[in-house]
Structures are given as structure tokens and as C-alpha cells.
């Protein structure tokens with residue numbers, strides 16, 4: 001692995017100062033994305049600022065009912081947190097569907113948001129990749145693109161966003177709190193990741209030197225059911241081919257409110273407003289779920305090896321909605 | 336993407352790292368880019384911990400840091416300053432095999448043995464972890480971060496379940 005300098009920081013302002021706006025400096029949290037990519041020579045930091053000692057490892061319920069998650073809370077701790085299990089089961093399920101026990105013990109909340117695509121051409125420093133090396137081309141376009149995205153693609157990049165956690169957050173709704181050389185600001189979760197467009201190297205809205213300090217989840221939907229379904233090549237420790245995260249509130253057999261986000265098929269964590277529109281005020285029935293699935297995937301663009309993802313995602317959506325509705329009905333009966 | 340820079344050359348300087356490895360304080364001189372796995376194997380000669388993929392994809396390098404199972408190939412040694420590291424060499428205590436080691440022996444839970452240290456470290460971490468349910472599917476899922484190229488999974492699962500039952504029974508007896 002190439003060499004770099006290393007320092008720690010004890011609080012947020014110290015970390016931001018040590019980082020500066022220097023693009024050769026990188027924050028390191030769990031290290032599970034960063035060190036992997038430094039070993040592959042895809043990331044080339046000259047200096048790391050270790051943020052693990054920052055006081056950002058707490059989960060707290062705010063007065064307005066939202067849940068504020070510190071940037072360095074691990075994926076394991078977040079998945080098993082009682083507030084998350086009770087009020088955001090979709091997030092707990094999605095986290096536990098990701099990676100492995102060891103990786104979840106290391107991976108942090110902000111690091112997960114910042115994880116990079118698993119596109120093999122991005123990960124191979126000798127391949128053409130506009131995301132890694134702007135203007136170099138995209139070997140995935142005519143290469144082995146079975147794992148690649150069908151939604152949100154451009155003619156520059158079709159790399160999939162690999163996160164499970166982010167799919168739950170996209171459905172739940174959240175706000176990121178950022179702190180950088182120019183001070184503090186907030187940004188909506190669904191505005192944070194960018195579509196590749198003609199600048200696939202610009203993956204997110206973080207400005208140079210900015211640190212994610214917290215992610216605050218929107219208040220949970222009262223009485224809703226939730227389900228995260230992840231379909232993959234093996235039963236565990238594998239990225240999604242297609243995943244669907246659904247939250248639905250049902251009253252007298254009618255869907256009062258619905259949230260749907262998709263993973264494994266899109267270039268960013270994909271909230272499907274089209275599907276949500278198709279579900280709203282409709283009967284909680286398979287025919288409705290099928291219409292929603294159709295609406296979610298209508299703009300999908302396949303490449304040579306990944307056309308199968310379109311029907312696969314549709315099935316994932318129908319199943320996730322069916323299970324979420326069942327969960328909602330169970331919740332209704334218990335009340 | 337970040338450009339390589341001159342500062343990278345200066346950073347090849349070694350730093351001092353203090354770890355508590357299998358209960359013993361150890362001091363290391365390493366450059367910041369040395370991962371815990373290499374520090375354990377090359378500096379401390381604790382070669383029980385194995386390198387499979389070096390990218391978090393196999394679990395052969397699993398050790399405990401402050402009691403938690405992690406992939407030591409994706410953790411810098413410098414990030415572990417002051418932390419307690421347990422490797423497979425630290426599982427046995429006072430000449431007594433750890434329940435997981437005994438169970439792996441009894442169930443023949445390996446063929447070539449290369450994945451075994453990592454498997455046992457994951458198993459040891461989950462033995463008393465109440466967040467993981469008792470059924471086979473839950474244990475298999477919790478152990479999925481450890482690949483076995485020989486496919487000894489069936490016996491590994493049995494060994495883990497046996498060790499877990501044994502430890503649970505022991506805890507009940509004591510309380």
C-alpha cells in the first residue's frame with residue numbers, strides 16, 4: 001500500500017482544521033472502503049485524519065421526535081439500537097443485510113454513506129473509468145456489466161451505488177449535518193448523492209474538507225409496516241443485484257402513505273416517487289404493487305448483461321410491498 | 336481523485352504504537368500504512384492470523400479489537416493505539432483450550448485449516464452475543480463473513496452451536 005501521513009483529532013473543529021480544504025487529505029473512520037481502495041491505488045491520500053476519537057458515536061432522540069445518529073456510530077450498533085429497532089425497522093434490516101459481522105463492526109454511519117461503487121472497472125486502476133479518471137471513458141459500457149445500474153445512468157457511467165443502509169435512509173428521509181472550513185450546514189439525504197450525468201467523478205455534495213457530523217432521520221410514520229428485501233448471488237456477504245425498501249401505512253385495506261427506495265439497480269440510493277404515487281390511496285393488493293413496480297422501473301435503461309435486473313427489481317418491489325403491508329396489518333391488529 | 340504528493344514521502348517515517356496483544360503490552364514501530372494484520376504477523380510474529388484476500392472479502396484475518404471481531408486487513412495498526420487485540424494465539428487460557436477450539440477439534444470443523452483461525456475468532460465473538468439468535472440460520476448469517484474454500488461449513492456450524500450451548504450451560508450453572 002502506498003504510504004501516507006496519519007494524525008488523529010479529538011473534536012470536530014480540530015479534525016476540520018487538520019484536514020483543511022486539501023484534496024490530498026482524507027478522513028478515515030472504519031477504513032473498510034478507504035483502505036480497500038488505497039490498496040488498489042484507486043484512492044491516493046497523502047494524509048489521513050482519523051475521526052474515531054471524535055465524540056460522534058451517540059444515537060439520540062431529539063425533542064421533535066427525530067433520531068440523530070453520530071457519524072461514527074458503527075453499522076452494528078445502529079442496527080441493534082433499541083430506538084432503531086422499534087421505530088426504524090427498515091434501517092435495522094437494511095444494515096443487517098449488508099456486508100458481514102466484522103465489516104459492520106468497523107463500518108460507520110457516515111462512512112457507509114460515503115462508500116464508493118463496487119464497479120470492477122472503477123476498482124481496477126488500469127481500466128477506463130470516468131468516475132475514477134474523468135474523461136478516460138467507461139469500460140463497463142461494453143464490458144461485463146451484469147452488476148451495473150439500470151436507473152439514473154448516463155452515457156458516462158453506469159456504476160451502481162452499493163449501499164443497503166442508504167436505501168433505508170432514502171425511504172425514511174433524513175438530513176445530513178456537515179461541518180467544514182466554511183462552517184456548518186445541512187443537506188437533505190436525497191440531495192446528497194449525485195447522478196453521474198456528465199460528471200460522474202462528482203459523487204456527492206460534500207465540499208472540500210467537509211465532515212459529516214450527524215445524520216438525522218425524519219420522524220417515523222405512525223403505525224407503518226416496513227420491509228427490506230435484498231436479492232443477491234449468494235445468501236449473505238454479497239452486494240445486491242436488486243433490493244427494495246418499503247414503508248407503508250395501511251388503513252382499512254387502503255394505503256394511506258408509502259415510501260419506496262431501491263438498491264442494486266441505480267447509480268444513487270433511489271427513492272421512487274413514481275411508485276409512491278401509484279400506491280397512494282390505492283387498495284393494499286398485489287395488483288397495486290405490480291403497478292407501482294411498473295412505474296418504478298419504467299425509465300430503466302439496460303445494457304448487455306443487466307437487462308434481467310428490470311424484472312428482478314419489479315419482483316423485489318412487489319414482494320417488499322406485500323411484506324411491508326403484512327407488517328402494517330400486524331401492527332394495526334396489535335393496537 | 337487525489338494526486339500523490341511529496342508529503343507522502345515524508346510520511347514513510349515510523350511511528351510508535353502501543354497495543355495490548357493477548358493481554359501483554361506490546362510496542363511497535365511501524366509506518367502509518369501498515370495494517371494490523373501485517374503488524375501482527377510480521378512485527379510480532381503472531382502468524383496464526385491469516386491473510387486471505389487482504390480486502391475484507393474472506394475473514395481469514397479476523398481478530399478481536401476491544402472484544403469485537405474485525406477484519407485486521409482493513410485496520411491500520413496506528414488506529415489501534417491503546418486497544419486490546421486478541422488473536423487466535425490468545426484464545427487458550429492457562430493451558431486450557433477455549434470452548435470454540437475444543438468444539439472445532441471435536442467436530443473436525445476444517446479441512447486445510449487456513450480459514451480456521453478466522454472462523455474461531457468470529458465464533459468466539461458470537462458465543463455470548465445475545466443479539467444473535469440461537470437458531471442455525473442466525474448463526475450461519477453471523478458467521479458469513481468467514482469463507483471456507485474447503486467448504487467445511489456444516490461442521491463449522493455444528494462446532495459453533497455446540498460451543499455456544501456449552502458456554503450457555505456454564506453461565507446458567509454459575510448464576
Ligand SMILES: Cc1cc2nc3c(=O)[nH]c(=O)nc-3n(C[C@H](O)[C@H](O)[C@H](O)COP(=O)(O)OP(=O)(O)OC[C@H]3O[C@@H](n4cnc5c(N)ncnc54)[C@H](O)[C@@H]3O)c2cc1C
Nearest residue numbers: 029030031032033034098099108110111112114163164212
Ligand atoms: C467485502 C465487503 C463487502 C461489503 N458489503 C456491503 C454490503 O453488502 N452492503 C453495504 O451497504 N456495504 C457493504 N460494504 C461496504 C461497507 O458498508 C463500507 O465500506 C462501509 O460502510 C464504509 O464505512 P467506513 O466507516 O469503513 O468508511 P471509511 O473507509 O473510513 O471511509 C469511506 C469514505 O468516507 C469518508 N468519510 C468517512 N467518514 C466521514 C465523515 N464523517 N465525513 C466525511 N467523509 C467521511 C472517507 O474519507 C472515505 O472517503 C462492503 C465492504 C466490503 C469491504
Ligand code: FES
Nearest residue numbers: 387388389394408
Ligand atoms: S484477509 Fe482480511 S478479509 Fe480476507
Ligand code: FES
Nearest residue numbers: 446448483484485
Ligand atoms: S478449512 Fe480450508 S479454507 Fe476452510
